[in-house]
Amino acid sequence: MTTELNIESIQELLEPITTPLGKHSGEQLVYTDSLNEPVSFNFLGAKGALDGEIDVELFNSKDDKDDSRILFSIATNTQEHELSPAIAYHGDSCWLKYSLEANIKGDGHYSLSELGIGIDANEGLLISSYRRHAPTETLGNAVISDVRTFPLIFSVEDVKSIQPEEALEMETSGKLVANAEFAWGEILASSLSTFSKLLDQGEILDIKLDASLSAQLNVSIEGGFKVVFYRQQGDNNVVRIGVKKSSLYEFDGTINAGIKAQLIDPQNFKTVYTAIVEGFFEAPLNKINQILALVNTDDIPDELKFYINKISDRIGLQDGIDTIEDIKENIEQLQKKITDGIIQAAKAKAELSFAYEYNRLTETQSLAELIVSNAALEHVHGHALAGRILDMTAMVNNDSVKLERFFYQKTTKIEKSYGFNLGFGKWQAMSRNNSSIKYVENQNASGEVKLATIAMRGYKDNYFGEKRDFYISFEAQMPDYSLSRVPSINEFKLGLTLVHQKEGIDINPREVQKLADEFAVWQLAPAGELEDATEKLLTTLDGATDIKIARTITVDHQAFIQLLPLLSEFDIHRLSTSFAAALPTAMRLQVGRATPSLKVKYYQPILASYLNGDFSRPDDLAAYAYQYLKKEGMGKLARKERDWRSAGGSMQFHLGGLAKYHGDIRKELKNLCSGMKMLKQAYTTGLSHEVLDDAFYLFDDMGKSELYTRIFGNFLLSCANEFEELAGTLTCSAVIDYKKDGQVQQLVWGMS
DSSP states (O other), rough: OBBOOOOOTTTHHHHTTTGGGGOOOOSSEEEEOOOOOOOEEEEEOOOOOOOOEEEEEEEOSSTTTTOOSSEEETTTOOTTTTTOSSOOOOOOOOEEEEEEEEEEEOOOSSOOGGGGSOTTTTTOOEEEEEEEEEEEEBHHHHHHHHHBBBTTTTTTTHHHHOOOEEEEEEEEEEEEEEEEEHHHHHHHHHTTTHTTTSSSOOOOOEEEEETTEEEEEEEEEEEEEEEEEOOOOOSSSSSEOOOOETTOOOSSTTTTTTTEEEEOOHHHHHHHHHHHHHHHSSSHHHHHHHHOOOOOOSSHHHHHHHHHHHHHHHHOOOTTTSSSHHHHHHHHHHHHHHHHHHHHHHHHHHHHHHHHTTTOOOOSEEEEEEEEEEEHHHHHHHHHHTTTTHHHHTTOOOSSSSEEEEBSOOSSEOOOTTTSSOOGGSSOOOEEEEEEEEEEEEEEEOOOOEEEEEEEEEEEEEEETTTEEEEEEEHHHHHBBBBBSOOOOSSSSEEEEEEEEEEEEOOOOHHHHHHHHHHHTSSSSOOOOOOOOHHHHHHHHOOOOOEEEEEEEOOOHHHHHHHHHHHOOOOOOHHHHHHHHTTOOGGGGGGHHHHHHHHHHHHHHHHHHHTTTTOOOOOHHHHHHHHHHHHOOOOHHHHHHHHHGGGGGGGEEEEEEEEHHTTHHHHHHHHHHHHHHHHHHHHHHHBBBHHHHHHHHHHHHGGHHHHHEEEEHHHHHHHHHTOGBBTEEEEEEEEEEETTEEEEEEEEEEEO
C-alpha cells in the first residue's frame, strides 16, 4: 500500500498549472513545500518518520541533471565495466523526482548499529521517489496524483508497486558489510615478505597449497551509501537492487580508511598455517612438534638432528653456539609470528584491494547490483535496506536472485588478484598491446574533488605455444578530498605493480633452468647459483600439466617515494647491470649466460658502452661484444655474438638481435628515468597532478615487452636493495598453478 502525503496547499497551488510536463521550460525544481504532519513508518524494528520539506524536480530533457545520478542519458562511449543508469532517460517520457528527509530511532529491540548500515541518527537519511509520466500529462495533476499515492522504500509492497522505469532511493551514511573469497595462494603472495624476511638471507621460501583453498572474509565499508530499487524497461516480474556510493559522507586520511576486513574461515586457516610452517622450516609439522617436545637432548634421533640442522641454517642460528633450547625458543617465536602474519596478510589483502576498487567507483556505479523476482523481494528487501551485502549475495541462485555486479564482476570470488586491486579483469590490458591512463572523479557535497587513476600498459603474445602476458600498473589515488580546483600530485598516494604471467610451459630440465633464471632476475632465487631453485622447481613440477606462472613486484607508496631519487637517475652502471642480468638464456650462449651473476660478469661492460651511446647499430654492438669477450678469454662465446645473423631462430637472443628487435631500448630506459624524475620533482614541489599523465607515458613502455619487464623488475629491486628499511613495503613473489596427481595445486614462492 502507498501513503498519502499531507501537504495543505498543494491542490490550491498546483491544480491551476495546466502546462504539459513535456512543454515545461522553467526551473528543474518545480515545487517545494513542507509536510503538514510527519509520516511514520517502521524500519527493520526501528521507528522512523518523514518530516520537513519535500522537493519536486522535473526531468523532461536529456540535459537535465540528477544529482543522485539515478536518472541520466546513456553515453554512447560507455565502457563495458560501467553500469547502465537505473533509469535511462529518453524523450518518450518525463519523470518527477520527490525528495524528503527521514529520521530514524532505534527501539528497545534493535540498536542502530545492528541495522547493518548502522545509520547515524544525527545524519538521518534522504529518500527519493522517481515517477514516470507521459509528456502530455499536466504538471499540476501529475504532482497531486503522485503525493496521494506515495510509495515508501521501507515497504516491500510499495517497492513491488513501482512501474518499469521508476525507482525508489534511500541515501544515508553508515556501514556496509560484504563477503569476498580470496585464493590463499594470492593472499600469501601479496605479503610474502612478511614471512621470508624472518629467514636467513638468501633462503628460498616455497609454500605448497591446494589451489582450491580460499579465505572467506567479511569486509565492512564505512561511508555514504545509496540503496536503489528500480525497474528497467520490460522489468514486470523483477526488481533491480543497486547499492551505490554517495558523497553524503566519507572517511578521509588513508586509502583504506573506513574499510575493515575480518577472516571468518578457521578450517582453511589451519591448513594454510601447516603449509607455511612446513615450507618455512623445510620440515614436516610432526617433526617440528617432536623437536619442540624434546626433553632429553643427550640422545636425539638422527632424523631429528637432520631437521634441527636444516632449521638452524634457515633461520640463521649458529651450529655449536645455539643450544636446543635456543632453537626451540626460536621455533615457537617464529610460529607465533607466522600465525599473526597469516591473519594480517588476509586482512591487508582484502582491505587494500577493496579500497583500490572502491576509490575507482563513481556514484553512477554499484558496489553490488542484484536482480530479484517479485516473489523473492520480501526476503531480500530488508537485507538491502540494512546494507547487508553478504546476506544478499548469500541468497543468489539461478532463478529468483541473480548477482548482476559485485564491483566490476559477476561473482564475489576474487580471481587472479595481483598488486593492489581485486583482479577484476576490466583493469587489465584487454588488447594485445595496450596503454592507457584515465581518472575516476568523485565529488563531495561541498564540490571538493577526489581523484584516482587507472593506468596500465600491457602486452600479450603466444610464443611457440607459450602464452605470455606482462604489464605494468601505476596506481595514484587521493585519500582525501582536495580543496584545490586542480589537486597537486603530493595529495596522491602512488604505487606500482609489475606482473609477468605465462602458461603452456613444457617441463623439462632445460625449461626449468630457464624458469629458475627468470626467478633469479627478479631476486626470487640467488643470482649466482640456480641449482637449489632448479631442483625445487623440477621436483615440484615434474609430471605436472596446465602450468601457469605469475611473478609480481608490488611497490607501495612509502617505497615508491623513497625509490624515486634512484629511479630518476640514468645510472648507466646500475641500468646496464640490470640489462645484463635480464638477458635471456639460450643454449648457444649458455657458457656466458648460465646465471644472472655470470651474465653481469661478461655482459655488463658491453651494455654499459651501448647505453652510453658509444654505438647504436646492431652489428657495431656485436663487433664490440666480440672484441670484449675474446679479451676476457671467452672466445667461443665471442664468436657466437659476432655471428648473430647466422643464428637462425635464436638470433633474437644475441646482443645483435636484441639491438635489432629492441632498437629503442636506450631511449626507453632514458624515458623511464625521465618519467620518474618528473614525478620526483613534481612531488617535491607540489605541482599539478596533471604531470601524472606525462610521466606515465614516459615509463609505460616498461610493460610492452618481456625483456623490458625483466630489466625494469631487476632495476626496481636493485634500487630497493639500497634501503634496508624498505623490507616489507616492496613485495616480490611468484605463484605457480599446476595440475599433478589429479589435483590442482599452487606453489607460492619468494626469497629472503
